[in-house]
Amino acid sequence: MRSSGDGTAAGGPYPLHNSAPDPGAEAVGYRGPTACAAAGITYRQLDYWARTGLVEPSVRPAYGSGTQRLYSFRDVVVLKIVKRFLDTGVALQNIRAAVQHLRARGFQDLDRMTLMSDGATVHECSSPDEVVSLLQGGQGVFGIAVGVVWRDVEAALSQLHGERIDTGETLIGNNPADELARRRRDRAV
Numbered sequence: 001m002r003s004s005g006d007g008t009a010a011g012g013p014y015p016l017h018n019s020a021p022d023p024g025a026e027a028v029g030y031r032g033p034t035a036c037a038a039a040g041i042t043y044r045q046l047d048y049w050a051r052t053g054l055v056e057p058s059v060r061p062a063y064g065s066g067t068q069r070l071y072s073f074r075d076v077v078v079l080k081i082v083k084r085f086l087d088t089g090v091a092l093q094n095i096r097a098a099v100q101h102l103r104a105r106g107f108q109d110l111d112r113m114t115l116m117s118d119g120a121t122v123h124e125c126s127s128p129d130e131v132v133s134l135l136q137g138g139q140g141v142f143g144i145a146v147g148v149v150w151r152d153v154e155a156a157l158s159q160l161h162g163e164r165i166d167t168g169e170t171l172i173g174n175n176p177a178d179e180l181a182r183r184r185r186d187r188a189v
Contacts, residue, residue: 029070039079098122
């Protein structure tokens with residue numbers, strides 16, 4: 001299923017991705033702890049995956065001690081996909097191949113894709129007919145509907161803080177339980 005295309009999450013105060021590029025939209029990146037929270041991974045996993053090239057931050061890599069990586073919305077979606085594959089027992093080597101495939105095709109139409117795996121191989125399916133064909137061949141065992149992961153990440157990031165890429169300004173998420181964020185919003189008005 002396709003997202004709304006306007007670049008915003010439901011209830012979110014800022015654009016999360018660029019499905020339909022809007023020249024006036026702010027470009028937003030997410031620091032490591034935010035990416036970890038949205039993807040459901042540990043910072044140690046994030047750091048290892050970045051250092052080994054599995055999922056590198058596309059907005060800003062770390063340039064040594066004290067610098068912060070900055071991940072795009074699509075990077076966070078891929079992090080969550082990797083986590084789901086690991087949770088189902090797919091070997092990291094096969095996940096690397098799947099991520100390289102996604103990177104080679106430009107991460108386009110992720111929200112319309114289903115990734116199927118038998119634990120040894122990852123297959124991309126972009127239509128229900130392809131999923132059925134794969135299942136009839138006896139190869140597919142489980143699938144990840146990337147559109148669902150996409151929406152999960154949108155919802156998670158709408159509750160967390162982002163950072164404007166051009167100015168470095170912290171953008172406050174829409175988390176009503178976050179007292180500090182509420183105070184900052186109140187002061188800004």
